[in-house]
Amino acid sequence: MSSYDVIVIGSGPGGYVTAIRAAQLGLKTAVVEREHLGGICLNWGCIPTKALLRSAEILHYGQHAKDYGLVLNGSISADTAAVVKRSRGVSAQLATGVGFLLKKNKVDVIWGEATITKPGEISVVASTRSVQGPPIPPPKGAQGPGTYQAKHIILATGARPRVLPGIEPDRKLIWTYFDAMVPAETPKSLLVIGSGAIGIEFASFYRTLGAEVTVVEVLPQILPVEDEEIAAHARKRFEKQGFKILTGAKVTKVEKGANSVTATVETADGKTQAITADRLISAVGVVGNIENLGLEKLGVKTERGCIVTDGVARTSVPGIYAIGDVAGPPMLAHKAEHEGVVCVEAIAGKHPHPLEKDKIPGCTYCTPQVASVGLTEKKAKEAGYEVKVGRFPFIGNGKAIALGEPEGLVKTVFDAKTGKLLGAHMVGAEVTELIQGFVIAMNLETTEEELMHAVFPHPTLSEMMHESVLDAYGRAIHM
Incomplete structure (x- = not known):
């Protein structure tokens, strides 16, 4: 049975950064991953969406070349397949880089799904699922299923899209952000439920590519966590671009057609309207991946779908820690990274400053x-x-x-x-x-x-x- 000082479950930005910092501090470290090094952020989140948005930005500048005194010989348009291919290539390059960094820092990779059987011990079984397609084979040199021991176990299992009843994603007509990143073609019309960072970024991307976009937000303002004045300015710019935005509105029903969806939307004044679009993106937040980790049996305290922690990522059970999305908002990659560094530095006796959430920046990469x-x-x-x-x-x-x-x-x-x-x-x-x-x-x-x-x-x-x-x-x- 292999034994470590620290085992990190999950290799997203929080997980792999935590593992590397632990190794730098002289702790024997391993990271467990079930489907892709780099986690959601590098493979299906932060990075590939920025690659998509960069393509949209270049398209926008090309469409407005005359504003800069330039003349394009011929038209400019988006090749959806090529845009997606570039995005996936960027993700693949960075995921490979994560593997290199872990190896460089002598962090072992254990491939599979982990459960904490008791404090100080995990059981790893073969991975049976992946976000997109069949399970991904383990990278060269990775360890496999088995029982592993560690003095400190850090949960960095991330989050997944929240699913609303009656609006369950089907990967064809109703999308989560996973599906929205790899479209076979650009839909002519798109309905986006939710106007947080994810919803607005995809609305911006598809609008630039030419789709007619409608955004429905249940709260009174779009970008709800932002300053009211800033959100109002952004809304005005979006509407100038052709967005249709409904705030204080909720989707009460969704009906699927052969190649479209029709949503019944109830507005703040109590009226309803039907909106038909080729595709619907559900972007109503995320929930922590706390299931199947053995938390209930161990008595690890959870609240609202996330693990409860203190300022240095300790849970209610000694020797078990949680960082990143699974430890609650703000659910941002840079928060996860910093939280993980604070966690392992505390484990190593370095007395770091506890995480101050009010000083964590938020960015939305729309236009x-x-x-x-x-x-x-x-x-x-x-x-x-x-x-x-x-x-x-x-x-x-x-x-x-x-x-x-x-x-x-x-x-x-x-x-x-x-x-x-x-x-x-x-x-x-x-x-x-x-x-x-x-x-x-x-x-x-x-x-x-x-x-x-x-x-x-x-x-x-x-x-x-x-x-x-x-x-x-x-x-x-x-x-």
Whole structure:
């Protein structure tokens, strides 16, 4: 029976990063995976969707070449099969890279499905399923089924799409994000249920490829976790692109046709309407993969489909830990990675800072992009803060105008009493790359004074971050 210091169950971003950090700390480590190194993120989530969205972005620029003084000789259109092939190739390359990193760091790979039989012991059986198609064979050098021991067992089993009764995916007419990533062809019309990051990203992708897109959101605003002002700006841009958006609305029934679906939608005023589309994407969130792990027998506490943990990922049972999506929101890859590092550093006696969820950024890679960190203006006021709010529009920034991207907004929220940066919210070109500046500022407990005195390079989009801070204190220069 093989014995380890740490066994990580799941090799997604949280799992493989945790395993590598554990090995760096001198802990004998193994990672268990049942279907693909890199998990959902690298294979069916974050990475392949960004590859798809990049293709859509290039298509968009080609369609608007004249706006940049360019003439294309001939038309530009999407080859759906080629777009999907490129996306899958990007995923395959990165999954191979994960295998290399694990080997480089002397982390053993155990191939199969794991169950915790008792604290300190797991049983692994042959994998019998895969997200798409038949089970994937184990990589070269991987260990197989058997019983393994470890002083510390870390669950990094991720999450899967939430399924609503009556809207069960069938992989033909009703899709989850797995199916939406590998379409045989672009549907002429698409109904998206849910306007969180997943729903909006796919709506943006398919709209750019030419589909007529309708988005239905049960809450009063799209992108529900974002600042109201930012979400409203994004909605206006989406509708300008041709999106049809229904908020405060719910799908009460779905009927399948031969090659289409018809959804009955009840709107906020109590009226109903029928919407027919070629395909329907159900993007109503995800649920943690907590089943078949032996948690109930062991007495591991769960809540709302996720494992309950403390600030360093410990569960209610000593020696068992949980990180990433399975440990609850925010269900983001970078949260999983950081959570895993904190977990193993605590195991190694390094006394890391507990995870601070309010400093985890969120990014949505639609067009326009949306990014944020910290409290929205509304949440800050609800928390009892007296706030100072700064705003700066893209139209006031030279680089944005030169890029042909004059629509967007940067918004900052400060504690009026202390100058503490409480939150930052952006919508527009490349904001997913800009947000990290504010993330670092928040982690350094920076106040408005330091941000005002920082010198931002010109001409860059980042200057809008500076101007937004200045605006919060009545000092904006370029508007």
